[in-house]
Amino acid sequence: MKNAKKRAPSISIRWQLMFFIGAMTLLTVGLIWGIITYALAPKYNATIRQNLIDKASAITAIFDQTDSEISSRDFGVLQLDDDFWTALGQTFSDKKINMDGYCVDFSDSTLRCLKAYESMFPCLLHESSGSFSGEFGYNLNTRQLITFRQELFEEGSLYKIVQIGSTRQMLVGQLSADGKYGIIVSTGMAQITTAAEVLRSILWPVALILLVLDLLFAMLFSRWFTRPVQQLSSGAKEIAAGNYDIQLPVVHHDEIGQLAEDFNYMAAEVKRSAQLEKDILANVSHDLRTPLTLIKGYAETVRDLTGTDAEKRTEQCNIIVDETDRLSALVNSVMELSKVQSGAEKPNLIDFDMGELCFEVAGRYDALCDQNHWHLELQADEAAPVRADPAMMERVLHNLLGNAFHHIGADGQVMLRVLPQADGCRVEIEDHGPGIPPEDLPYIFDRYYRARQDSGKVGTGLGLSITKAILQQHGFAFGVNSAVGQGSTFWFVMRDVRTGPHA
Numbered sequence: 261m262k263n264a265k266k267r268a269p270s271i272s273i274r275w276q277l278m279f280f281i282g283a284m285t286l287l288t289v290g291l292i293w294g295i296i297t298y299a300l301a302p303k304y305n306a307t308i309r310q311n312l313i314d315k316a317s318a319i320t321a322i323f324d325q326t327d328s329e330i331s332s333r334d335f336g337v338l339q340l341d342d343d344f345w346t347a348l349g350q351t352f353s354d355k356k357i358n359m360d361g362y363c364v365d366f367s368d369s370t371l372r373c374l375k376a377y378e379s380m381f382p383c384l385l386h387e388s389s390g391s392f393s394g395e396f397g398y399n400l401n402t403r404q405l406i407t408f409r410q411e412l413f414e415e416g417s418l419y420k421i422v423q424i425g426s427t428r429q430m431l432v433g434q435l436s437a438d439g440k441y442g443i444i445v446s447t448g449m450a451q452i453t454t455a456a457e458v459l460r461s462i463l464w465p466v467a468l469i470l471l472v473l474d475l476l477f478a479m480l481f482s483r484w485f486t487r488p489v490q491q492l493s494s495g496a497k498e499i500a501a502g503n504y505d506i507q508l509p510v511v512h513h514d515e516i517g518q519l520a521e522d523f524n525y526m527a528a529e530v531k532r533s534a535q536l537e538k539d540i541l542a543n544v545s546h547d548l549r550t551p552l553t554l555i556k557g558y559a560e561t562v563r564d565l566t567g568t569d570a571e572k573r574t575e576q577c578n579i580i581v582d583e584t585d586r587l588s589a590l591v592n593s594v595m596e597l598s599k600v601q602s603g604a605e606k607p608n609l610i611d612f613d614m615g616e617l618c619f620e621v622a623g624r625y626d627a628l629c630d631q632n633h634w635h636l637e638l639q640a641d642e643a644a645p646v647r648a649d650p651a652m653m654e655r656v657l658h659n660l661l662g663n664a665f666h667h668i669g670a671d672g673q674v675m676l677r678v679l680p681q682a683d684g685c686r687v688e689i690e691d692h693g694p695g696i697p698p699e700d701l702p703y704i705f706d707r708y709y710r711a712r713q714d715s716g717k718v719g720t721g722l723g724l725s726i727t728k729a730i731l732q733q734h735g736f737a738f739g740v741n742s743a744v745g746q747g748s749t750f751w752f753v754m755r756d757v758r759t760g761p762h763a
Contacts, residue, residue: 273489274482281478282471289467296459305430308449309419312432316445318357319364322348323436323443330441331374338374345375352377363429365400365444371409373400374441380448384422384429405444408433412442421449488516492523504531532703607649607733614685614754615640615678617650621657622676625665633672634665640678644685646754652730653754659723660689660750667693669747684755696742704740 323330332339352359363385364377378398382388385405386398404422408431412418418433431446491508498506506527508520622638629636657676664674669692677688696704705728731738731752742748 273486274479277482277485278475278478281474285467285471285474289463289470293460293463296456296463300456300459305421305449308430308447309432312430312445312447313434315357315359315362316432316434316443319348319443319445320434320436322351323441324438331368333368333370338372340374349377352379361447363446365405365409365442365446367409367442367444368440369413371406371413373405376400382427383446384424384427385431385444385446408444409442412444413439418444422446485516488520492519495523495527499527499530504534607652607730609647609649611645611647612650614644614646614648614653614687615642615680617654618657618676618678618687621654621661625661628665634668634674635672636661636674636676638676640676642678642680644678644680644754646684648734648736648754652734656727656730656752657687657689659727662723663750664689664691664693664748667691667748669693681753681755684753686751686753688749688751690747690749692747695744695746696740696748697744701740701742704742705738 326344328341328344330341330344351357359377359379361380363380363383365385366374366376368374376386376398378386378388383398385402385408386400387402388398408418408420412433412435416435418431420431422429422431428449429446430449431444433442433444435442488511495506495508504527507524510517510520510524618638618640622636625636628634661674661676668674671692673692675688675690677690679686679688705724728738736752736754738752740748740750
């Protein structure tokens with residue numbers, strides 16, 4: 261025996277899972293590094309800028325809503341509207357516009373300061389400074405600030421980032437609606453680039469720790485995750501070795517648990533199918549041996565004992581012929597079942613009237629019914645156009661009718677109905693026999709029934725199996741309704757596969 265071809269080495273599910281989790285960890289760390297490097301500072305600056313714009317817009321709206329003259333310069337002397345500026349300061353104090361940590365510079369078209377509101381230290385715009393005595397000094401008209409005011413009045417808006425040493429400050433400027441006043445709002449900026457460098461420096465050690473922990477948890481989880489899969493693999497090997505009694509424990513209630521339940525169902529069905537095959541083989545072997553024994557015995561009798569008695573020789577030869585016919589019928593049924601189940605014999609689909617076919621088949625049972633005082637009633641009042649293989653469907657009808665007559669009730673009645681439907685028909689064969697026990701109903705089409713030679717009850721025992729294979733090849737729904745003592749009704753629904761799914 262040749263050695264099985266060796267499979268190429270592959271990575272197990274555990275290692276695949278560990279590789280996946282490790283790759284996801286590294287990908288996440290790389291994403292965080294990219295965000296810190298390329299997105300943190302721009303996002304931080306954009307957030308501060310929008311905050312400054314909102315505060316500048318709120319203050320500018322107060323300037324635009326006032327009807328009084330906010331300031332004036334007579335002969336270079338600045339005059340301010342104290343009520344306006346007091347109300348504005350009260351607005352800042354009441355936190356209606358929260359200016360904690362902000363600096364606001366108000367100027368007019370002369371580019372000189374009208375008022376300044378300081379709530380931050382140090383302020384690069386006003387060059388704030390302190391002394392040991394606790395006093396703070398400001399320069400409200402620095403050269404740099406005058407330059408910013410000039411740009412604001414010329415451009416209509418202002419956005420700058422000022423940095424001196426390690427101190428950084430962002431400022432945003434807006435003009436009042438009449439263009440007389442400029443409002444510059446600024447605030448300090450954290451050392452975001454330094455923070456980014458610190459984050460990057462600690463990111464890789466943290467990533468290494470996370471990777472080790474992830475791989476450790478992945479190893480533990482994968483062992484728990486793959487154990488049911490390994491059990492499935494072992495169970496499949498047991499079935500391949502012929503042990504059909506294998507049943508896996510169902511511990512999980514997820515997809516793996518469902519797979520284990522399906523495996524157990526498959527194992528039970530394989531065991532049942534194997535047992536059915538053994539039963540069929542044993543019964544067919546028995547039925548083959550019986551006619552062969554009879555043929556051999558009568559042949560020897562004809563050869564050795566009959567002599568010149570022509571009548572007796574004819575009788576015994578007829579028995580040999582009958583047993584040969586029965587043997588041939590059984591062999592033909594086995595061959596037909598094999599061909600239909602394997603798909604070697606394909607249906608020849610044509611359009612025909614199922615009612616007419618049932619009428620022809622029913623007519624062939626007239627002699628049998630007259631001989632045994634039975635009655636076959638056909639109900640096929642309407643046309644039932646279908647698309648199927650008429651030869652195969654004729655075999656189905658013969659098999660089901662033979663089964664019905666085989667189990668016919670005391671009343672001797674068998675019903676054959678053809679019920680037209682929208683896209684086909686439903687065919688029913690009903691007998692009033694002893695019925696089928698509930699435990700046998702699911703397997704009735706798979707059971708092998710030994711042939712009988714009672715009056716009018718001749719069969720091979722494979723009819724229902726052949727019927728099932730033919731109907732499955734056509735894609736027709738089929739089944740049986742039965743109860744003990746109430747008879748049985750075998751049915752199948754013929755529908756054109758081009759019209760949609762079956763019922």
